[in-house]
Amino acid sequence: MNPVNYLYLAALLFTIGATGVLVRRNAIVVFMCIELMLNACNLSLIAFSRMHGNLDGQIIAFFTMVVAAAEVVVGLAIIVSLFRTRHSASVDDARLMKL
């Protein structure tokens, strides 16, 4: 199968993720959309790795997964504590840092 199709899929997944980040208010959903974007990137990295015939892209994808796992831990912890204090998981409610 033509590896370019994976790139199309990756672009599609990235777009869905980005739109979700911009449009949804629920912090959990926004968080999942970010994961979706990360994985779209991973997919494109692996596709490129395949197309160019070296392993660099796959190695970077591993790193991304490790970093993403760490990020999930921190991010979920923030969301949980946010929910505990405000009884809401809406990102629009947490807007204290404004002028």
Added chain:
Amino acid sequence: MIALLIAAPLLGAAVLLCGGRRLDKAGHWIGTALAFVSFGLGAVLFAGLLGRGAEDRTLVQHLYSWVPVEGFQADVAFRLDQLSITFVLLITGVGSLIHVYSIGYMEHDERRRRFFGYLNLFLAAMLILVLADNYLLLYLGWEGVGLASYLLIGFWQHKPSAATAAKKAFLVNRVGDMGLSIAVMLMFTTFGTFAFTPVLDSVGAATSGAAAPVGEGTLTAIALMLLLAACGKSAQVPLQSWLGDAMEGPTPVSALIHAATMVTAGVYLIVRSGAIFDAAPDAQLVVTVVGAVTLIFGAIVGCAKDDIKKALAGSTMSQIGYMVLAAGLGPIGYAVAIMHLVTHGFFKAGLFLGAGSVMHGMNDEVDMRKYGGLRKYMPVTFVTFGLGYLAIIGFPGLSGFFSKDLIIEAAFAKGGVQGWILGTVTLVGAGITAYYMTRVMLMTFFGEERWRNLPAASPDAPDVEPAAGHGGVPHPHESPKVMTVPMIVLAFGSVFAGAFFGIGERFVHWLEPVTSFEHGHPPVSALTVTAATVTVMAIGVGLAWLHYGRRPVPVVAPRGSLLTRAARRDLYQDDFNHVVLVRGGEHLTRSLVYVDHTLVDGVVNGTAAGVGGLSSRMRRLQNGFARSYAVSMFGGTAVLVAATLLMRAV
């Protein structure tokens, strides 16, 4: 020794000005004594010079290094030669007499001690000026003279007119000072030094082709700047306007400024820098023109003034014009100019002290129309003033006759059309001098006693000021001895100095090693010139007698002709200055203020307002919504990607 000469009056100034009221009783004696000490030292030095050979009469005393910097050497060094000793004797001699006179004149002034301090300061500054061995030290004296004249002209500072006159003198002098400072800078860049000997020698060498040539343009520029400086100090056109107003000072100050110090400085500068002027014929021509114009200008102003001191001030301007003209003639004129300067020092000091004596007896009245017939009441003043008068108009045998006659001869000897023009101007000037001096003489000492029944300060004549002081009919009386003795001494000088200097060309030969002298060859014989001068003088006296001797003099000035009215207003010099310089300056500053407010402030305020407006708009982006930050992040990324792709494509 030379330094002591300057130190004496300087010490006097320091002691009197710092001493405080303790010295009020003895201050005038200290000041006068130190002036005489200075004169005595000058006389001793003069005797010392006489004992030396003619070519060996230049003494240089190096006191200390003033500014010892690599490539810039300024020393405090004094130079005594025939030219400077002449000035030293004139300054300290006439200056000391004026000190003595001031003891009487300023007797009732409670600030007399301060007055003597200023007088001493004036003498010291003038001595530094004439004794300096380089132009930088000369400049120090030059500025010192300016300062002292400011202090003295404005001595009666409670009178607004005196304060204004002092400021005017100072400001006008400043224009001249700028010329001198530019000349000194030019000299330093051209020659790398400003000591007299190297500068003047290298100018001489350059013109004779022995050394690397200095452009004539540079020399002309230096010479013209020196001339500007001389114009400021010596009250020559176009910087002469301060001199008339300077009469606001006490009369001894006027005598000092006009006879011994200050106005002679410009002539000294030109004669001292003679080599530069010799190398720049264009500048020399300008010098003669300035002298000729001032000569006539001052004489015309002198004819119309009713204020005795202002009439004499016009006369000074005119006589200094003679000297400047002579100095512009080159080697045929330098020594003659100095000779006229010295004789003028005697008779003008005598005339001013006489005028002061008259004012002293007339309740400080200065309007000559309110004098008349004073010869009976002030015999000594009358005789001394009369001798000064005969000397200044050039009555044969008196000092002015010898020196002025020499100048007129030298002017004719310039040769060609220029010689004829300059000669005629000086001749006419001699006639006008005779006219206005006779007028002063007749109005003051002859005629009816107009002061007896004055219209007592009638309100319909606002320019007739009430007699200052005690008011009422004045009681003219002779001045005390302390005032008359200096006048008598000066009268002796006015009578005999000319003959002493002139016969056998003694004075000219004395100065010859410094100023270099050559005989001019007038197109007509010297005897003819003398005869013409005497004739013109007689015509002037006769005319004045017709106008002021035969007819009674009205107490209130008649309207007069157009020229008279113009001359009363100093030939509109002040109005010209006001319209061109003051008004022009005001316009310039106003437009600069406008530019400052609109353009400079506009840029500054505009920048501030722009930054402020922009940031208050940017502030709205900080709304706290995480998703809107995300939008800007995506937008930024999209722009970056698009830009990268575009760059690739290009």
